[in-house]
Amino acid sequence: MPLNLLPQPVRRVLLADDDASTRLLANSVLSGAGFEVFLAANGDEAVDSMLRDRPHIVLLDLEMPGVDGYEACRRIRRLPGGAELPIVVVTSLDDPGSIERAYAAGATDFVTKPINWVLLVHRVRYVLRAADSAGALRAAEARNQALLRAMPDSLFLLDGTGRIQACAAGGGALPGDVAGRELPATLAALLPPEAALALPTLCAQALSTRLATTLECQRLQHGVTQVLEVRLLPNEDGTLLAIVRDVSEQKFAEQRIRRLAYYDNLTDLPNREWMELRLTSVLMAAGKAGRRVAVLYIDLDLFRRVNDTLGQLSGDAVLIEAADRLRHCLSSVQLEAADELPLARLGADEFLIWLPLTDGPESIGATADSIRQAFEPLFPCGPVEVKATVSIGVACYPADGQDVSTLLRNADAASQQAKTAGRNRVVVYRAEMNSRALERLSLEADLRRAVASNSLEVHYQPKYRVDDLGLVGAEALLRWKHPRLGFIPPNEFIALAEAAGFIVEIDRWVMKRVCEDISVWRAAGKRLLPVAVNLSAHEFLNQSVVAMITDAAAQAEVPHGLLELELTENALVHDATLARELLTQLRDAGFTLAIDDFGTGYSSLQYLRSFPVHTLKIDRSFVRGAPDEREACALIRAVIQFAHSLGLSVVAEGVENYRQLDLLRAERCDYLQGYLMDPALPAATYAAML
């Protein structure tokens, strides 16, 4: 059905006149025209009818006894629904003043008496239509207002310079600014200073390019950070429509997403991806401003062992604590962006910090060293405490790298240098480190190849009784003859293997080799003496060590009593409980256990007492000082007495002269090895002595 054919609801007309003939006639014509007519003889009746009959239009005679038309008009206007009601007053042509008074009382329109009845119907229809239009307009306006209030936007009409010409405040942006306050002259006055400064330029730009431009800014509103988006849309007439939207929610959602993508859940630190983005922009900004930036590559020492021996949960606890310590370190550093620490977690146990560099590269050394010191206290890790120091490499932009990857590689090289130099230290990058790292890299490959191709060698250093210098066995020592570089000292390539993470393969290889050698000697009818094998500290705290040794022994059918296992103190004290358990298993399996380099490490006599070991080996550094240095002599005496009091035997290493031998005899040391007797000998040479 076409819209205009919809049945129109009957419109109700109220007529108030004290003249019965007017009422009669009006009723006749209006009813005849399809209106529903209500009649009132005075103002009181009109007001009553108004409430009762809810007319769409009121025709009001002005002069009536009692409540006259003026008063009735005023009263109707105050009634619910009365404010917008069309009220047509009926007055005499001869009294123009009455029309003005009627308008003042709220009349919409007037007709004059005597009434032209035919025209009256048209007049009523016309006034009703006008009222309907006005009503529709008001409804549309109300809908628009509701729409505006529902919109998160505030709309401003601006002139070309950003002055506000009109405003419609939405529900979201700038609440409290626009509502209930006088509007400022310019939009800039509503924006934070930075955005306010940029606004005129952006307005001009939008107008000249005829393209919408967008500005985003942040401001603090009642203690809450609010993010506003200002969109400027140029109009044809040189004005602009500015749409200001509160995008805080959206921004915070973006931040949450960004957090998920760029943050590490465990430590709540940004990850490598975020670091690359952030550091790239930091370097760009520094480059423009001619500033320098130091990056600190922070590597947790021996972290993998925590994970391997105590489990991942403990490892995680250490990492969380490490992140907290780093945050704490940075809290004392003056930062430019207070909300964002220049800190990220790069990998399992690697962190990166970047800081502006104001003085020479050395100046960052103090900061780096304070970070290093923050890792010296042990990490509480469940029932035990673990040591997790850091090796820190420092590289500086732009001298040590123009881009993130170069800078990182060099800082990493410096941190590797710190590790090689003994860990728990800070090393500032120097150009030659890269060549050293490259060298190390090729050396590492060579070592792997050597292990794989069986081209390492085991030499044997004979061990003698101090009393009668009778041969009692030997210590197996690893030798690597590099095809190009010749013999590489064991401490160098062992450290390399530890850092590269394949020391366990070397340990296994040595153990296997020793067992095979013993097996060969047995087949040759040689005297069978025990051989001491070093287990690297790095790999000892591992449940698989027992299986590894017993497997090697079983393969070559070597009795366990022929194998002595040497461990350093450091291998044991990291996790005394586990160490004790492993040592007990090995002892129960029939192996002899010795503590190597005794006196150099970090040992607790209390722990030592509880470890099921058989032998202590006095470190060569003490023997070297004897007998001329009193401290060395005192230490040797103390170690021997201590060992004997616990029922342990003592081996002195690195004995080079008879005066040392005399001292050891006097102190009742049990065994010795060293150049005084023999260096480490090739297997065949040693075998000949058996």
Added chain:
Amino acid sequence: MILKDPELDRSVLDALRELPSPDGRSMIACVAELFAQDSPALLQQMQQASEREDWPAVGAAAHALKSYAGNVGALRFMEQLRELELTAKAGDSSGCIALLATVPEACGAVVAALARESACP
């Protein structure tokens, strides 16, 4: 052929004739009846108000009767009442009394003219 009645305006009467009436009679008959019915009371109000020298009340009654007169096309009588209304509202007592004296007769002439008009088909 309807004779022109000097008391009543023909165009008003023609318009009235076009209007539907509530009860089968002509609209002219209806308004004539109302005029005849209500005018004596208004005339009496004028008279009594005049006697107690309440000139605004005289004006108000004149105004009311003027409205009736307008509806029946009694333009000359309307003019008379308008003058009375203005004179009364101006508080001109002697003017009022003089004008009032002519009103009942004029009113009677309108009633008579309406009766003639109603009688016509």
